[in-house]
Amino acid sequence: STLSVRDPEHYGKGIPVSDESNSFQEKVYIHFCTREELIEDFAFLNIKELYEHEYYEPHANGEVHHHISWILIGKYVGAS
Numbered sequence: 001s002t003l004s005v006r007d008p009e010h011y012g013k014g015i016p017v018s019d020e021s022n023s024f025q026e027k028v029y030i031h032f033c034t035r036e037e038l039i040e041d042f043a044f045l046n047i048k049e050l051y052e053h054e055y056y057e058p059h060a061n062g063e064v065h066h067h068i069s070w071i072l073i074g075k076y077v078g079a080s
Helices: 035-041
Strands: 023-025 029-031 045-058 064-076
Touching: 035 045, 035 064
Parallel strands: none
Antiparallel strands: 023 029, 045 064
C-alpha cells in the first residue's frame, strides 16, 4: 500500500519537493501516488487488483487521522 494523492490528512502539507510531483517534506518525506504512476511502476506485475482504501486511524492522544491509500495486489509473471 501507499498513500493516494487524494489523502486528506497529509497531501499538500509541508514543503513541495522540487522536481518530484506529489511529494512533500513536513516532519518526514512523503510521496503520494496516482493510479497511473502505480501501473507504470509495477508494469512487471500482472495487476490483479488496484483500488483506493479509505480509513480512519485513531491515535492515543484522541486525534483521528483520515487517510486514503492505494492497495495493489499483483503477481510476478517474469522469466523463471
